Amino acid sequence: xxxxxxxxxxxEMIAWFxxxxxxxxxxxxxxxxxxKVERIVKVTEEKLAGNRMKVYECQSEIHGQMKCFELKxxxxxxxxxxxxx
Numbered sequence: 001x002x003x004x005x006x007x008x009x010x011x012e013m014i015a016w017f018x019x020x021x022x023x024x025x026x027x028x029x030x031x032x033x034x035x036k037v038e039r040i041v042k043v044t045e046e047k048l049a050g051n052r053m054k055v056y057e058c059q060s061e062i063h064g065q066m067k068c069f070e071l072k073x074x075x076x077x078x079x080x081x082x083x084x085x
Contacts, residue, residue, distance in 0.1 A: 004068065004069070004070075004084040004085055005084065005085060006083065006084055007082050007083065007084065007085055008072075008081055008082075008083055009030070009081060009082045010079060010080070010081055011028045011029060011030055011071075011080050011081065011082045012028060012029040012080075013025055013026075013027075013028045013071075013080040014026045014027050014028070015073075015080075023054065023073065024040070025037045025040075025056055025058070025071055025073075025080070028071070028080065028082070030082050030085075033062070035060050035062055036060060037056075037058050037060055037071075038058075038059060038060045038061060039058060039059040039060070040056055040057070040058050041057040041058060041059060041068075042056075042057040043055070043056055043057075044057075048072075051074055051075070051076055051077075052074075052075045052076065053072045053073060053074050053075065054072070054073040054075065055070060055071075055072055055083070056070065056071040056072075056073070057069075057070055058070070058071060067085065069082065069083075069084060069085040070082075070083040070084040070085075071083065
């Protein structure tokens, strides 16, 4: 996960919650491209400027190449961000 560009861009996301309330991102739109979240490597929680956030380290095939990226979900506002790509 080294050497990726920090973007922190708001994104449109499709996600689902299971019966226990666990959140899972399914796919998102970034710069007009829809990206399916193929693999979630790690999920952590952090505080950024006092806001609790879930951090998802993910992998997907984008334009024929496997890419790693980080998604952040802001718990207070329910907003999704593409943090690193």
